[in-house]
Amino acid sequence: MVDSIAPDLIEVKNLEKRFALDEGFLETVKFRGGKILREKREVHAVNNVSLNIVRGEALCVVGESGCGKSTLARLVVGLLKPSAGQVLYGGTRIDNLSAKDMLPYRRKMQMIFQNPYASLNARMSIEQALMEPVKVHNPRLSRAEIFDKVAEVMQAVGVDPSWAKRYPHEFSGGQRQRIAIARALTMDPEFVIADEPISALDVSIQAQVLNLMLEAKDQRGLTYLFITHDLSVVQHFGTRVAVFYLGSLCELADTKTLFDTPKHPYTQALLSAVPKLSDEAPSHIRLKGEIPTPINLPPGCPFESRCVHANARCLAEHPAPLQKPDGAIVACHAVEEGRID
Amino acid sequence: MSLLSVRDLVVKFAMRHQTLTALDHISFELAQGERLGIVGESGAGKSITGFAILNLLSQPGFIAGGKIMFDGKDMAALSSEEIRLIRGDRIAMIFQDPMVTLNPVLTIGEQMVETLQAHRNISRSDAEKIAIVKLREVYIPAPEERLSQYPHELSGGMRQRIIIAIALLLDPQLIIADEPTTALDVTIQADIMELLLELCQNNKVSLILITHDLGVVSQMTERTLVMYAGKIIESGKTREIVNDPQHPYTQGLINALPQQTVAGHRLKQIPGNMPGLGSLPPGCAFHPRCDFATDICKKSVPEFVSFADVKVACHEVARLHKTKKAEAKDG
Ligand SMILES: Nc1ncnc2c1ncn2[C@@H]1O[C@H](COP(=O)(O)OP(=O)(O)OP(=O)(O)O)[C@@H](O)[C@H]1O
Ligand SMILES: Nc1ncnc2c1ncn2[C@@H]1O[C@H](COP(=O)(O)OP(=O)(O)OP(=O)(O)O)[C@@H](O)[C@H]1O
Ligand code: SF4
Ligand code: SF4
Ligand SMILES: [Mg+2]
Ligand SMILES: [Mg+2]
Numbered sequence: 001m002v003d004s005i006a007p008d009l010i011e012v013k014n015l016e017k018r019f020a021l022d023e024g025f026l027e028t029v030k031f032r033g034g035k036i037l038r039e040k041r042e043v044h045a046v047n048n049v050s051l052n053i054v055r056g057e058a059l060c061v062v063g064e065s066g067c068g069k070s071t072l073a074r075l076v077v078g079l080l081k082p083s084a085g086q087v088l089y090g091g092t093r094i095d096n097l098s099a100k101d102m103l104p105y106r107r108k109m110q111m112i113f114q115n116p117y118a119s120l121n122a123r124m125s126i127e128q129a130l131m132e133p134v135k136v137h138n139p140r141l142s143r144a145e146i147f148d149k150v151a152e153v154m155q156a157v158g159v160d161p162s163w164a165k166r167y168p169h170e171f172s173g174g175q176r177q178r179i180a181i182a183r184a185l186t187m188d189p190e191f192v193i194a195d196e197p198i199s200a201l202d203v204s205i206q207a208q209v210l211n212l213m214l215e216a217k218d219q220r221g222l223t224y225l226f227i228t229h230d231l232s233v234v235q236h237f238g239t240r241v242a243v244f245y246l247g248s249l250c251e252l253a254d255t256k257t258l259f260d261t262p263k264h265p266y267t268q269a270l271l272s273a274v275p276k277l278s279d280e281a282p283s284h285i286r287l288k289g290e291i292p293t294p295i296n297l298p299p300g301c302p303f304e305s306r307c308v309h310a311n312a313r314c315l316a317e318h319p320a321p322l323q324k325p326d327g328a329i330v331a332c333h334a335v336e337e338g339r340i341d
Numbered sequence: 342m343s344l345l346s347v348r349d350l351v352v353k354f355a356m357r358h359q360t361l362t363a364l365d366h367i368s369f370e371l372a373q374g375e376r377l378g379i380v381g382e383s384g385a386g387k388s389i390t391g392f393a394i395l396n397l398l399s400q401p402g403f404i405a406g407g408k409i410m411f412d413g414k415d416m417a418a419l420s421s422e423e424i425r426l427i428r429g430d431r432i433a434m435i436f437q438d439p440m441v442t443l444n445p446v447l448t449i450g451e452q453m454v455e456t457l458q459a460h461r462n463i464s465r466s467d468a469e470k471i472a473i474v475k476l477r478e479v480y481i482p483a484p485e486e487r488l489s490q491y492p493h494e495l496s497g498g499m500r501q502r503i504i505i506a507i508a509l510l511l512d513p514q515l516i517i518a519d520e521p522t523t524a525l526d527v528t529i530q531a532d533i534m535e536l537l538l539e540l541c542q543n544n545k546v547s548l549i550l551i552t553h554d555l556g557v558v559s560q561m562t563e564r565t566l567v568m569y570a571g572k573i574i575e576s577g578k579t580r581e582i583v584n585d586p587q588h589p590y591t592q593g594l595i596n597a598l599p600q601q602t603v604a605g606h607r608l609k610q611i612p613g614n615m616p617g618l619g620s621l622p623p624g625c626a627f628h629p630r631c632d633f634a635t636d637i638c639k640k641s642v643p644e645f646v647s648f649a650d651v652k653v654a655c656h657e658v659a660r661l662h663k664t665k666k667a668e669a670k671d672g
Contacts, residue, residue, distance in 0.1 A: 019494065021486070041486075043494075064526050065498025066482075114497040114524060115438070158383075160617030173437045173520070174383025174553070196497065199523040201553065205383050207597045207610035229498075229526035232598070270528060293483040 008088075009191055009223045010053040010076060015085035017046040017071050021295065044294045045071040047247040048085070050321075053191075058217060058224040060234040060255070062270065063244030066294070069227045070114060072244075073193045076225060077111050078102050089191075110189040112181055112197045114227075119180035120168040126179055127164035130154070133186040157182040158208050174201045181209055185216055192216075193225045198233065210237060231271065235259055243267045246302035247294055249321055253328035263330045265307045265340070301333065309334040342413065343370040344547050345394070345515060350407035352386075352393050354618070361618040363389050363402065365571045373514070374545035376538075378558035378579060380594065381568035382615050387551045388437055390568075391517045394549075395434055396424050411515070430460050433508035437519040437551075439500040442507055443492040449476075449503055450488030453510060460511050475506040480532055497524040505533065509540075516540070519551040534561055555595060559583045567591050570615055570626040577651030587653045587662060589631050625656065633657050 021041045046068045053059045061069050074080040076087055078094060087095040094105055113119040120129060130150045134141070141149065151161035157178040159171075168176055181197055194213075198206045214237065216222045228234060234241055234255065241258045243251040243266065251264040262268045292298050292305050301307070301314040313333050321331040334340045352364035364386050371377050379387050392398050394409055396416060409416040411427065419427070428434075436442055444452055453472035457463055463471075469488065476484035479502040492500055501524045508516060518537070522530040538561060540546040550561055558565055558579060565582045567575040567590065575588040586592045593611035613630040616622060622629055628638040637656050645654040649662065 021490070062526065065502070065524070065529050066496040070496060115440075118440075155614075158614035160614065160620060162620055163617050172384045172388060178383070196524060201383055206553075208614075211610060229524075229530070231527060270526070293486070295483055295486055 007054060008052040009055045009090060010225070011086075011088040011091075012049060012051050012072075012076065013086045013088070015046055015049045015072070015075060015087065016044075016083045017068070017075055017080060018042040018044050018083045041295055044297045045247055046075065046082075047297070049244075049247075049249050050085075051242055051249065051252060053223060053225060054239075055223055056217070056221045057239040058226050058237055060238035060241045061225065061227045061244060062229060062231065062234060062241060063250075064246075065229075067244045068247040068294070069244060070195050071247075073111065073195050073225060073227060077109050077193055078105070079111070107187070108190040110184040110187050110192050112177075112184050112192065112194040114195040120176055120183075122168055125165050125167055126154070126159075126171075129179065129183055130164075130186060133183060133188075137186070137188050153182045153186055154179075156212060158205055174205060177201060178205065178209060181212075185212070188220075189222070191223045191225070193227075195227045196229070197226070199228065199230060206233070213237070243270065246292060246297070248302050248318075249329075249331060250303065251328060251330050252321070253326075253330075257326050257328050261326070261328075263324065263328055263335050263340075264303075264332050265309050265334070266303050301331075303332075309340055344373045344375075344412055345371040346408075346410040347390075347394065348408045348410075350390070350393060350409065351405045352389055352398065353403060353405040355401040355403065356619075359619060362405075363571050363618060364393065366407070367568075367571075367573055368407075369566060369573070369576070371515070371547050371549065373547055374541055375564070376541050376548045376550065376562040378562035378565040379549060379551045379568060380553060380555060380558055380565060382594075383553070384615055384617075385568040386571045387568060388519050391434055391519050391549065391551060394517065395428055395432060397428075397434075426460070429456065429513070430511050431513055432515045432517065433511065433513035435505055435508045435516065435518040435521045437523075439497075439504045440492070442504040443500060445492050448489050448491055449495075453488075453507060456507055456510055471510065472506075475509050476503070478509065478536060479503070479506045480529055481506070498526065498529065501525060502529070502533065512544075513546065515547045515549070517549045517551070520553070521550070522552075522554075522557065530557070537561070555583065555598060567594070570621055571618065572626070572654065573645065574627070574654045575651060581650045585649070587648055587651055587658050588655050589633050589657075589661065590627050593630075625654075633661055 019042060021043060049072065061072065063069055071080065075082050082095055086093055089105055094102065127150055130153055131146055134146050134149045150164060154161045154164065159175055159178055177197065184192060198209055201209060210233065217224065226237060238255045241253060241255050242249060243264060245266045251258065251267045258267065262271050292302060298304060300316050301319050304310045304314045307314065319331045319333045319336065321329045322336055323329050348368050350364055350367040351362065354361045354363055367390060369377065379390060381387055393404055398404065411432065450469060450472060454465055454468040457468040457471060472488065473484045476487065481487055481499060481502055495503065501521065505521060522533055525533065534557065537548060541548050550558065552558055562579045565576065565579045566573050567582065567588065569590050575582060575591050582591060586595055596609045597611060611630055616626065624640050625638045625643050628634040631638065635657060643654045643656045645652055648658050
């Protein structure tokens with residue numbers, strides 16, 4: 001089988017996603033240079049992104065809000081069709097599959113959504129939501145055994161099993177997210193795409209859920225695409241980290257390399273902003289300058305308007321991702337030219 | 342005089358077979374311009390506290406006791422119209438679930454204009470101008486263009502910033518922010534926190550910040566309440582609580598932070614889970630998970646008393662404090 005040979009579970013090649021901005025006809029008509037033009041405007045959510053996810057690894061994706069992380073995740077699992085580019089699963093292209101052909105892949109991939117309030121079916125009790133995957137994977141279990149297994153799963157994510165008969169609205173935000181995570185892991189997937197899975201959780205439960213996900217990774221060889229903005233979690237959980245800015249990949253490196261020697265100016269700013277217990281007031285490299293929008297994408301480096309190292313080349317030319325001797329992939333002219341190291 | 346005073350607040354849920362106590366005699370004061378943090382594990386009752394203050398509890402939840410005074414007025418004595426006017430206008434809540442605030446079938450612009458027009462006599466175009474200013478304040482790039490978008494067309498973090506902008510629309514005196522930055526990356530989180538801090542310091546806005554992130558609490562607040570299973574178990578100056586937590590539970594929360602553990606190792610989680618409201622153990626509700634529990638902990642509920650510079654509910658606090666000091670001396 002092709003599946004077991006390819007070292008990369010997921011390959012993403014030159015992926016693009018653009019969303020049309022819905023507007024009335026009149027709003028698309030612009031008067032420019034003495035002419036009336038009709039402009040169709042688009043949100044450029046993901047721009048020419050290539051990366052791979054190795055089997056058994058946890059690739060963390062970080063980046064500013066709105067930079068395209070969730071869109072990337074939804075493209076990878078097939079919830080969105082790319083505008084251009086390809087997604088490969090175990091060497092097979094899956095972005096162009098029909099819903100029916102996609103089914104076997106759906107099984108292997110589980111997605112945990114960003115909003116805990118949206119991730120569970122409101123009309124299903126927690127028990128019903130959890131029983132379904134247990135039954136699918138253990139068709140021979142008796143009813144009593146299924147209930148035991150459900151209770152065990154709830155316990156593992158720290159939700160009181162005596163609450164099994166309740167519905168999602170009776171749970172707090174964090175409790176719901178834990179149930180969604182439990183459900184995803186019970187499906188026995190090969191690949192888990194987790195979009196900010198633990199940001200709604202408090203630290204002690206975060207620890208518990210992260211430990212659970214780490215165990216699943218070590219014991220079952222699970223592969224993760226893990227989106228988070230919590231850098232201490234990235235440091236803890238990620239094997240490699242991909243840093244995004246405005247839909248483009250800025251830097252991709254082993255976790256240790258990235259934290260020890262961040263190279264891209266945006267990565268450097270990001271690492272300086274982590275709140276610490278010792279802080280008495282917000283302290284971080286305050287990014288100056290206009291935040292560009294994915295609607296009017298700048299022609300050069302997306303980070304140019306806020307970068308202290310920017311020059312004329314940065315304004316005109318989009319930097320290509322290049323590999324450094326330590327393996328880090330960085331898309332920055334200044335790094336390429338050796339202006340910064 | 343304090344702007345908000347909560348005295349012995351009790352909130353219950355009337356379930357089919359039993360009545361559950363979600364908040365058990367919660368008391369605190371908040372002065373004008375003051376910043377208060379509420380922390381605690383998931384399910385501790387943080388959000389319910391916010392809902393109760395705004396009188397937003399829905400069936401089967403109800404306020405079963407206590408008094409909530411806002412600006413000298415007893416909230417229970419107000420008519421629903423008076424409460425509607427206070428809500429949004431004088432007290433704004435940033436909800437943990439953005440879709441509580443956002444209507445999926447209206448554009449961002451329509452919702453913001455509608456909110457402004459419900460409380461102010463203002464033209465559509467003026468309202469739009471204010472909306473754009475507020476969106477820019479929360480770092481939404483190109484706010485003019487975002488006005489015509491629907492909630493589902495925005496990223497998770499943008500939705501969160503938009504509800505913050507909506508909360509700020511009417512220049513409230515008290516902001517209750519329930520996990521306002523969980524969907525934001527650290528740089529924008531820091532910017533939003535700075536914005537809230539400026540509002541408190543320059544405009545004397547009061548803030549209740551509900552969060553599980555002790556780093557954020559440490560940066561943002563002057564005082565902190567730590568909640569466990571519907572009760573306040575430690576309260577005091579944030580600095581004291583972060584640097585020298587007295588309650589074993591607070592200590593556990595701080596030790597569980599990933600920054601306290603070497604990368605790739607198991608995190609130091611507090612053993613066990615917070616009990617469900619229907620199955621609270623007798624005595625100190627934390628005792629099944631507490632390394633320091635003694636017999637008395639299993640039988641009697643610890644009182645909430647002053648200790649060192651904070652208030653704590655723990656039978657063993659004096660003994661623990663002594664051991665901790667001795668350990669610190671030994672290096
Ligand atoms: N409608 C309801 N019916 C029954 N119990 C409820 C209901 N709403 C909330 N609860 C319970 O009340 C408790 C407190 O919930 P609350 O939402 O205040 O928690 P929280 O501290 O905000 O947690 P989180 O950090 O996860 O948001 C929880 O145990 C929750 O399950
Ligand atoms: N269905 C859609 N229609 C139009 N625009 C969209 C749609 N979905 C996403 N976008 C836009 O694509 C961009 C990227 O959004 P995405 O949700 O991927 O960001 P993100 O990196 O996950 O951000 P966050 O950290 O805030 O969740 C945003 O500008 C967003 O408004
Ligand atoms: S390419 Fe230029 S603008 Fe972009 S990050 Fe590098 S130095 Fe800054
Ligand atoms: S009262 Fe006892 S069980 Fe409760 S926190 Fe203190 S030592 Fe632990
Ligand atoms: Mg997202
Ligand atoms: Mg909550």
